[in-house]
Amino acid sequence: MSRELTYAQAIREAIALAMERDDRVFLFGEDVGIYGGAFGVTDGLLDRFGPERVRDTPISEAVLAGVATGAAMTGMRPILEIQFMDFITLSMEQLVLQAAKLRFMLGGKVNIPFVLRTPAGAGTGAAAQHSESLENWFVHVPGIKVVMPSTPADAKGLLLGAIEDPNPVIFVEHKLLYRHKGPVPEGYTPIPLSQTQVKREGADLTIVATSLMVLRALEAAETLAQEGIQVEVVDPRTLKPLDEQPIIDSVKKTGRVLIVHEACKTGGYGGELAAIIAGSEAFDYLDAPIRRLAGLDMPVPYNRELERRMVPQVEDIVDAARKLVREGI
Amino acid sequence: MDDRTETTSSPERSQGPSSEEFAGLSPDSLREALRRMLLIRAFEEQAEQLYFQGLIHGTMHLSIGQEGSAVGSIWALRPEDYILSTHRGHGHSIAKGAKPALMMAEFLAKETGYCRGRGGSMHIADVETGNLGANGIVGGGIPLAAGVGVSIQMQKLDRVVMVFFGDGAANEGAFHESLNLASIWDLPVIYLCENNQYAMSMSVRRSMNIQDISQRACAYGIPGVSVDGNDFLAVYRAAKEAVDRARRGEGPTLIEAKTYRWKGHSRSDKQRYRTKEEVQEWQARDPIRRLAERMMAQGWLDQASFQALQEDVAREIQEAVAFAMESPEPDPATILEGVYA
Numbered sequence: 094m095s096r097e098l099t100y101a102q103a104i105r106e107a108i109a110l111a112m113e114r115d116d117r118v119f120l121f122g123e124d125v126g127i128y129g130g131a132f133g134v135t136d137g138l139l140d141r142f143g144p145e146r147v148r149d150t151p152i153s154e155a156v157l158a159g160v161a162t163g164a165a166m167t168g169m170r171p172i173l174e175i176q177f178m179d180f181i182t183l184s185m186e187q188l189v190l191q192a193a194k195l196r197f198m199l200g201g202k203v204n205i206p207f208v209l210r211t212p213a214g215a216g217t218g219a220a221a222q223h224s225e226s227l228e229n230w231f232v233h234v235p236g237i238k239v240v241m242p243s244t245p246a247d248a249k250g251l252l253l254g255a256i257e258d259p260n261p262v263i264f265v266e267h268k269l270l271y272r273h274k275g276p277v278p279e280g281y282t283p284i285p286l287s288q289t290q291v292k293r294e295g296a297d298l299t300i301v302a303t304s305l306m307v308l309r310a311l312e313a314a315e316t317l318a319q320e321g322i323q324v325e326v327v328d329p330r331t332l333k334p335l336d337e338q339p340i341i342d343s344v345k346k347t348g349r350v351l352i353v354h355e356a357c358k359t360g361g362y363g364g365e366l367a368a369i370i371a372g373s374e375a376f377d378y379l380d381a382p383i384r385r386l387a388g389l390d391m392p393v394p395y396n397r398e399l400e401r402r403m404v405p406q407v408e409d410i411v412d413a414a415r416k417l418v419r420e421g422i
Numbered sequence: 423m424d425d426r427t428e429t430t431s432s433p434e435r436s437q438g439p440s441s442e443e444f445a446g447l448s449p450d451s452l453r454e455a456l457r458r459m460l461l462i463r464a465f466e467e468q469a470e471q472l473y474f475q476g477l478i479h480g481t482m483h484l485s486i487g488q489e490g491s492a493v494g495s496i497w498a499l500r501p502e503d504y505i506l507s508t509h510r511g512h513g514h515s516i517a518k519g520a521k522p523a524l525m526m527a528e529f530l531a532k533e534t535g536y537c538r539g540r541g542g543s544m545h546i547a548d549v550e551t552g553n554l555g556a557n558g559i560v561g562g563g564i565p566l567a568a569g570v571g572v573s574i575q576m577q578k579l580d581r582v583v584m585v586f587f588g589d590g591a592a593n594e595g596a597f598h599e600s601l602n603l604a605s606i607w608d609l610p611v612i613y614l615c616e617n618n619q620y621a622m623s624m625s626v627r628r629s630m631n632i633q634d635i636s637q638r639a640c641a642y643g644i645p646g647v648s649v650d651g652n653d654f655l656a657v658y659r660a661a662k663e664a665v666d667r668a669r670r671g672e673g674p675t676l677i678e679a680k681t682y683r684w685k686g687h688s689r690s691d692k693q694r695y696r697t698k699e700e701v702q703e704w705q706a707r708d709p710i711r712r713l714a715e716r717m718m719a720q721g722w723l724d725q726a727s728f729q730a731l732q733e734d735v736a737r738e739i740q741e742a743v744a745f746a747m748e749s750p751e752p753d754p755a756t757i758l759e760g761v762y763a
Contacts, residue, residue, distance in 0.1 A: 119576065145576065151606070156599035159565020160572055166554060167504065167573040186596070190559050191566060198545040199555050200537035201760035235761050259763035334762070 103245035107252035121148035122174030158187035178213035193236030221392035226356035243307035250284030295323035313410035344375035358387035490709025491679035494657025506563035511556030532749035561591030571609030590621025610668035651679030
């Protein structure tokens with residue numbers, strides 16, 4: 094059974110299901126309680142689970158990451174909300190030097206099962222310090238897993254999967270997706286991490302996209318279909334550890350690949366994907382160069398039109414895809 | 423630890439001023455504490471020798487001279503209580519009950535070491551004795567302690583967590599965040615600052631404008647106390663009070679133990695920032711000798727038994743070295759083990 098939920102509702106449902114099922118799960122972060130979260134994602138959870146398990150915190154991102162790590166090391170399953178992904182910069186020491194490494198440094202004797210949920214992305218007019226997409230920083234840190242759901246169903250299932258996972262997981266939500274609706278299965282339905290999914294099948298071109306860009310790629314695919322270009326849209330869903338094979342298989346089938354993400358292009362996840370594809374058996378099947386479409390290398394601007402231009406839009410994807418298929422560049 | 427502490431009803435406890443002077447600790451408990459302090463010193467002296475012989479890879483941070491604060495504070499804990507330690511953490515590990523053989527094996531990067539040779543001197547952990555690990559980042563354990571405190575509180579465990587850090591870490595921003603959070607949530611955390619006067623080369627006189635680091639406690643509405651860190655009993659008393667308070671659910675305490683490291687910060691330190699005279703002054707306040715002399719004055723220790731303790735400790739360290747030397751190196755095929763669960 095499934096029904097339509099928004100991405101935010103799907104996340105809330107996953108948190109509630111996990112908390113009902115497991116006493117070790119608790120939620121904490123800035124304004125997650127009375128306020129219901131800066132984007133309303135955790136609305137109602139305080140009333141339902143009480144202030145011990147839904148904890149409003151001071152604005153202290155460094156110690157909050159430490160609380161997630163320390164509590165996880167000693168038997169709890171914390172869910173931490175960092176209000177904007179930009180603010181994760183204030184948690185970096187505890188995430189990168191403690192959470193990611195403690196298990197290895199201590200000879201594998203502890204597990205650190207926590208989920209850090211955080212909204213990323215531009216498009217809300219919040220300018221350069223409230224719009225970042227920093228997922229690739231964490232992709233570069235062994236010991237951490239990185240998840241970026243694009244649909245309400247994935248948001249619910251992958252959050253449950255992340256909570257079950259015995260490692261620290263950075264769960265990157267997109268602000269513009271919170272109100273997006275889609276079918277979501279009822280009940281406790283975790284999706285295991287590291288399962289890439291083909292969101293739409295097509296024979297002419299593979300678009301590998303993450304988060305909000307998956308939706309834009311699907312919209313672009315509709316337009317392109319009317320021109321006779323059949324696009325396959327592939328969503329890694331878990332950026333690390335990546336399930337590579339479905340991506341490689343798709344490129345082998347289509348012979349062309351366009352990678353789309355919102356984060357700045359230089360040093361972004363697209364570079365890693367391109368290298369994986371180029372180094373795989375798909376290389377021999379390529380009929381055109383591997384292309385990347387990504388955020389411009391700049392801080393997110395405030396002005397509506399500048400902000401729009403900084404991030405790939407549907408028409409940009411259509412143009413890039415058309416060129417790749419028609420002109421091979 | 424509490425199981426070595428006499429209860430108020432025990433006959434020895436009611437002996438009057440003498441047992442009061444020893445904070446209610448029994449002669450057996452004190453002898454074990456003294457042995458633990460000797461063990462820390464012997465362990466570190468041996469480790470330094472192995473380093474000079476080129477057998478230890480990397481660096482290490484010795485706590486020689488600080489044994490009073492390590493053992494005095496941990497003596498107020500129970501076996502099931504947690505500690506989080508620092509880069510200068512060998513003493514904390516041994517005080518909490520870590521086996522020197524497994525520590526030495528770790529120093530020699532062997533598979534049998536506490537961290538399977540993956541962590542080294544700066545990351546000794548012994549989860550079974552509640553030791554959640556030393557930390558290479560100054561102040562790195564301070565935020566973790568708040569998390570362990572939340573965990574204890576939510577699981578309703580009758581435990582506390584003691585987090586060690588130095589004077590340098592008290593100037594990190596995370597110190598502020600952690601003490602504030604522990605205070606508002608009444609977390610069972612004992613913040614134990616071992617002020618050994620220098621953050622590498624930076625003197626506390628130059629790095630802060632307060633007399634006592636414990637003064638900072640008032641900013642968080644929690645108790646703060648400074649003690650002579652080279653006086654085992656003074657540290658024990660302060661720690662006991664803080665631990666009891668935390669166990670009652672009354673929240674955290676900040677303790678400053680003023681002490682001194684006799685050796686340099688690490689193996690590369692030329693010690694340009696302090697004088698030989700200053701080092702000698704502190705060496706005259708050796709925490710081991712001070713406790714031994716007090717016990718002798720009380721008739722709870724004599725020269726022969728003190729010497730026997732030292733011989734016992736020396737034997738344990740030799741066995742530790744032998745175990746470590748004979749142990750196998752990690753198998754390179756297992757290189758990625760432990761990165762992810």
